Amino acid sequence: MNAEPCIELISVSKTFRDGGREVRALENIDLAARPGEFVTIIGPSGSGKSTLFNLITGLTQPDSGEIRIDGRPIGSRTGQVGYMPQRDLLLPWRTVLNNVILGPELDGRPKGPARREARALLPLFGLEGFENAYPDTLSGGMRQRAALLRTFLTGRDVLLLDEPFGALDALTRRELQRWLLDVWQRFQKTILFITHDVEEAVFLADRVLVFSARPGRITTVLPVDLPRPRQSISLLSADLRRLEAELIEALEAANGAADSG
Amino acid sequence: MAHEQSTVSALPASAPYRSWQPLFFDAGRAVVMVFVAGAVLLFFTLGTLQLFNEARAVQNLTFADIFPSPREIYAAWQEFDTLLLEEHIPETLWETVAGLSIALVLGVLLAALMDFSRILRWILYPLLVVSQTIPTFALAILLILVFGFGSGPKIMVVVLFCFFPITLNTFAGLQSSDPELLSLLRAMGASSFQSWTKARLPAAMPSFFSGLRIAATYSVVGAIFGEYITAQRGLGVFLKRSYSSYQIDQAYLAILVTAVLSLLLVVLVNLIERLALRWYYTTRRAGWRGPGIY
Ligand SMILES: Nc1ncnc2c1ncn2[C@@H]1O[C@H](COP(=O)(O)OP(=O)(O)OP(=O)(O)O)[C@@H](O)[C@H]1O
Ligand SMILES: [Mg+2]
16 A cells, blocks of 8 residues: 555646647646556546556657656656557457567567467456457457457556447446456556446546546546455445446536536 | 248338339340440441451451461460470560569569658659659660660569559558557557568558559560560560461460460469468458459
8 A cells, every 4th residue: 555656647738739729638637556556537538538548658748747657757768558549459460369469579578488478368368269360350349358468468567448348338348347357456457447437437446537628637536445356246236326426426527617617 | 932921011012013123124234235235246346347458458368367266276376385385485484473573572662662751752752653654665675675685674674564553552551551550559669660560561461462463464464565575585576476477376376375374473463362361351351252363
């Protein structure tokens, strides 16, 4: 609990200028996550959530503020965190197995051991028997799991997941949420997780961050004190319902503030 | 019967009337096709007669001289098969394959250069287009007049015919790679060389093969054209000799062999493509069987 934050943002702001128009995407974001923490991020469309991830991965530079990973400012370095974008972006010309070892391959690690490691994890990720399949032949849920395995196998301690279950049906989604908690507990990763789904945000998180509409700001931090493991928790649990109601209220307040401001 | 009734009852009330429509369409289509076929036939018959009359006026040729029967062509093949198989076809094939290979390397290299730097693109692109707009034929003749009789100049003609579609298609393929995918690779810490080899090049492969297919189609004709201008061996020489001695059946034979060689080359390219791009044909186009032999 008293560990150093492994990822830290200090009053980070980002404004996009295209043409004469200015889009204030993020304003004064302060954020810190402990090692092994699960943080979900929720907010209206266009509130700068994906932009936040682009800043942490080093793809874009903030206008002001600082981003630190393990206490060191990242500057313009990339490849420090595992990143799973909104689309799965699997390489269509590679089999599942060769897709998931992309991270180690880019790091210049030998492919043999990477493949062995990946094979060992295939059952856990529900991809057993599909290692030689091409991504286009897989179902949506499987593609997401393959993209997640690729993100896990980068070997980074911090994982950024941008709406990983956004395009799935309710049942598959539910199943993958439980499964993700399982995997997360086993590997002790720090996860930042973007979602549009209130239930999902509460069910997964240690903390929920609520973003306001443009300019994106963190308006509420909602600690989720549900006991873990939660895989078997009932959807109708009173605690869960109460937290969801609180979160919806916070979301509405955040939107209202942006409308009047 | 029961099954048929159930399908009929599922149709809207106007179904009995509608069910006549396909018949009308079919009849209409048949009439149009008869007219088109008739017009095409008429055109070729008249054209043939015209050609024949003109040829006869000049050379006193009979109809059979200008249009040999398949049997005569086969006889010509029997007469010349060893000469063709041992001397002319190997020469033409060698020039074609060598030229196509050089065009492949050159085309990919040019595409990569244009993809790599915007300045190079500005310099190279107009040059490439111009290289195709000045009549390739004029350039080819110049090449052969300067470099002489050997197979070298013919290979250069093949390269000239073939590199352009390869360059253009490969370049388009390289430019079409998914920007989000490239961002992901960068976020994962890939160098620009790595994103080139791991994402852009493989993504360009389907386009590259379309270019190669077009190039393969042109390549044999390129070689024969080069030989026709001046050479000691090759199908082009055979063709030229046939014409100059009014051996029209031999000329037809040469044309037929050329067509077969071109077709074989294209089939070979398609075969390699199928093997190399298994991902493209097994998944992206589920149900679609690709270009077949064309
Ligand atoms: N490269 C860019 N250039 C200009 N504007 C941008 C750029 N990237 C993002 N924006 C703008 O910044 C704002 C925030 O975008 P962002 O993608 O971060 O939103 P988001 O919270 O992820 O939305 P969603 O929930 O729909 O994914 C948007 O208004 C968007 O138009
Ligand atoms: Mg987004």
